[in-house]
Amino acid sequence: MGKQTPLFDSHNQCGAKIVDFGGWDMPLHYGSQIEEHHVVRQDAGMFDVSHMTVVDVTGQDAKAFLRKLLANDVDKLKASGKALYSGMLNEKGGVIDDLIVYYIDDTNYRVVVNASTRDKDLAWMAEQAKDFSVSIEENSNYAMIAVQGPNAREKANSTFSDAQKAAVDGLGIFVAADSEGYFIARTGYTGEDGYEILVPAEQAGDFWSRLIDAGVRPCGLGARDTLRLEAGMNLYGNDMDEDVSPLEANMGWTIDWNDEARDFIGKSALAAEKEAGVKNKLVGLVLEGKGVIRAHMKVVVEGVGEGETTSGTMSPTLKKSIGMARVPKAAGEQVMLEIRGKLIPAKVVKPCFVRKGEALV
Amino acid sequence: MSNVPSDLKYVTSHEWIRLEDDGTVTVGITDHAQELLGDVVYVELPEIDSEVAVDDEMAVVESVKAASDIYAPLSGTIIEVNEALEDAPETVNSSPYDDGWMFKMKPSELSEMDNLLDSEAYSTEIEE
Numbered sequence: 001m002g003k004q005t006p007l008f009d010s011h012n013q014c015g016a017k018i019v020d021f022g023g024w025d026m027p028l029h030y031g032s033q034i035e036e037h038h039v040v041r042q043d044a045g046m047f048d049v050s051h052m053t054v055v056d057v058t059g060q061d062a063k064a065f066l067r068k069l070l071a072n073d074v075d076k077l078k079a080s081g082k083a084l085y086s087g088m089l090n091e092k093g094g095v096i097d098d099l100i101v102y103y104i105d106d107t108n109y110r111v112v113v114n115a116s117t118r119d120k121d122l123a124w125m126a127e128q129a130k131d132f133s134v135s136i137e138e139n140s141n142y143a144m145i146a147v148q149g150p151n152a153r154e155k156a157n158s159t160f161s162d163a164q165k166a167a168v169d170g171l172g173i174f175v176a177a178d179s180e181g182y183f184i185a186r187t188g189y190t191g192e193d194g195y196e197i198l199v200p201a202e203q204a205g206d207f208w209s210r211l212i213d214a215g216v217r218p219c220g221l222g223a224r225d226t227l228r229l230e231a232g233m234n235l236y237g238n239d240m241d242e243d244v245s246p247l248e249a250n251m252g253w254t255i256d257w258n259d260e261a262r263d264f265i266g267k268s269a270l271a272a273e274k275e276a277g278v279k280n281k282l283v284g285l286v287l288e289g290k291g292v293i294r295a296h297m298k299v300v301v302e303g304v305g306e307g308e309t310t311s312g313t314m315s316p317t318l319k320k321s322i323g324m325a326r327v328p329k330a331a332g333e334q335v336m337l338e339i340r341g342k343l344i345p346a347k348v349v350k351p352c353f354v355r356k357g358e359a360l361v
Numbered sequence: 362m363s364n365v366p367s368d369l370k371y372v373t374s375h376e377w378i379r380l381e382d383d384g385t386v387t388v389g390i391t392d393h394a395q396e397l398l399g400d401v402v403y404v405e406l407p408e409i410d411s412e413v414a415v416d417d418e419m420a421v422v423e424s425v426k427a428a429s430d431i432y433a434p435l436s437g438t439i440i441e442v443n444e445a446l447e448d449a450p451e452t453v454n455s456s457p458y459d460d461g462w463m464f465k466m467k468p469s470e471l472s473e474m475d476n477l478l479d480s481e482a483y484s485t486e487i488e489e
Contacts, residue, residue, distance in 0.1 A: 314402035314423070
């Protein structure tokens with residue numbers, strides 16, 4: 001038996017199929033993964049993401065520390081609750097993890113990192129913090145529920161107290177509000193509008209039930225993966241890892257070069273990589289023949305070389321197989337995928353297939 | 362609990378086999394198998410007229426999770442495939458024993474039927 005989130009009993013009551021997910025007992029689906037996918041595209045679904053790790057970074061040097069630790073620059077966060085997506089890199093410029101950092105004030109930040117990378121992330125952060133007056137504390141007082149879909153905010157709002165309703169009124173995208181113990185962020189991993197909500201662990205089951213009563217349907221991690229892939233969002237461990245540069249993982253936009261005086265970890269390696277010429281790129285693929293793209297398939301780029309798929313699935317929205325692949329920079333609009341010994345044509349697209357319920361390819 | 366009809370034969374790799382009156386057999390995957398796979402999104406069917414031997418990989422079922430091979434339960438010739446599955450692979454989930462059948466074959470050695478499991482043996486096999 002693995003670790004269980006505060007919502008484990010709720011999942012069983014909802015008929016979840018529980019699977020091991022990086023040491024956690026998590027719901028894969030509650031009946032049909034594809035139905036859950038469509039619910040999020042068309043209405044409102046919710047995911048237990050309490051296995052993710054919340055880390056509070058506080059102290060006099062919190063800002064200086066995070067400006068060193070992260071490739072994106074927390075200096076651009078000025079309003080309380082504002083969030084930023086960033087890679088946390090090693091000295092070689094490889095991605096240790098991708099994360100979201102929330103600004104509370106100059107001495108208080110909240111970082112949410114992946115579950116599978118928890119131990120190495122905490123160890124890395126502690127090691128890098130040695131020269132800074134900063135405290136790094138894992139915060140395990142919370143459960144985390146992502147409510148996603150075109151009707152997600154409206155339905156979630158109906159479960160909130162008056163104070164919470166007021167706090168989220170006019171809440172911008174990528175901003176969080178802290179109200180009566182709930183940390184409500186307008187973020188997500190599906191390509192739809194919605195919230196990711198930190199709720200005190202002991203209140204999680206009750207909140208889950210209220211969301212069900214409000215018409216929000218429980219969705220498993222299976223649908224979460226097909227939704228994020230349609231939205232073109234990277235999955236750590238699949239689409240990038242410690243041996244992959246953010247410049248080859250479609251994360252160039254998360255590296256902030258503006259302040260030349262800022263020396264973030266991995267900067268010199270990335271600068272050298274740019275100088276030498278980035279070799280590969282992460283692209284989206286739409287399969288044109290029959291089959292299903294999966295991770296680690298060979299991609300043949302005629303006249304250029306070879307690449308490899310990093311993620312793939314049958315897209316429930318597009319009813320076509322889609323995926324992501326790391327291919328040579330010179331790859332054009334057409335490649336071939338090797339599926340069970342046969343070469344099947346695929347179209348190269350920007351890795352963003354569906355957003356806000358709309359097909360983009 | 363999975364549905365295991367008593368009039369069918371089975372193999373441990375979760376295919377079911379129905380002997381038809383004309384001596385041909387129809388093959389599909391069991392209710393238990395479709396439950397394990399989750400939502401089926403793609404089925405790759407064998408070529409008609411292809412000759413197969415027992416345990417040959419001859420078709421592929423892909424679910425939201427992964428690809429799984431379908432093995433020939435008997436030796437023989439493929440005489441028909443369920444083309445409707447190309448457009449509606451989810452039929453394998455909703456009707457594994459009827460509309461979700463995969464292919465029909467003409468066995469070359471009917472005696473191989475004796476090696477198949479009956480519903481009782483298969484039920485025991487899939488009990489945890």
